[in-house]
Amino acid sequence: MQLETYISDLLYRYECVTIPNFGAFLTQRVSATIDDNTNTFYAPKKVVSFNEQIQKNDGLLAHYIADIEKIPFEIANKKIAKRVKILKSYLTQGETLTFKNIGEIVFNSEGKILFEPSYHLNYLTDSFGLTQFVSPLVTREVYKEEVETIEKVIPIAVTTEKRKTRPYLKYAAIAFIALTLGGLGASKFYVNQIETHNQLAQEEATKQLDSKIQQATFSLNPLPAITLNVTKQTGNYHIVAGAFRIEENCDKKIKQLKADGFSPRKIGVNKYGLHQVVYGSYETGAEALKAIREIRKTHNKDAWLLVKKLD
Structure with missing residues (x-):
């Protein structure tokens, strides 16, 4: 019996899956996280843990096995108990129990169970398709320091004396502003003329289309009826x-x-x-x-x- 397969199936839907007389696998939802050291973004997920104090049989695992293998509930409980006995014997011999896509369980030096979760599978169905990705480090401060260094080497300064010796710059600026305002006025007038022309052309085209539609004669021949058999998929x-x-x-x-x-x-x-x-x-x-x-x-x-x- 592939016990870990049944447990893995149930962890998608339930927050606690108990193995009677052995312990329980628990899931807890964790929000999306960012690793500041590696600039890695991680999607939301379910973190799996193990609690050996929860051993009471709630019937969930046995009912699921009975439903999948088409066997009575009592037989399913007996198969679980037999499997638990084997798992405990492996632990007492110092072996590591590996539950595929869930984690590993081993006894420590004090005889306590240690659980190391596996992160190969995300049991949070809402995060399906979302994988981790790394974002490059933003280096804005580097460019700021480079600019400051350049300013120290090549200082930029405009003195009052230099402005007085170049009066023609003032007149050139005034002429530039006047030309810009004139250009904007002419551009606006030209755009308005184009929009007026386009609107008149659109109205004329609409009139011609309406005239052709009114003169057209449509002949629709009825087609033979077709019966389609469509199978609708149902189920949850x-x-x-x-x-x-x-x-x-x-x-x-x-x-x-x-x-x-x-x-x-x-x-x-x-x-x-x-x-x-x-x-x-x-x-x-x-x-x-x-x-x-x-x-x-x-x-x-x-x-x-x-x-x-x-x-």
């Missing part, structure tokens, strides 16, 4: 193929998946403004998990399950 379990900022990329993904034999569709935009494409939607979790395992194995190892009721 969706296997997500990707999320895209640009909707055109979303359409390209759908075209690609159709060429691969799938029946993809768009399910709308999430709260981060990303257009989501799914392989399909399913009525039960068992159907969805069976499909996603096959998709991960043969087509896309990064496909993930979204449990959401669509409007």
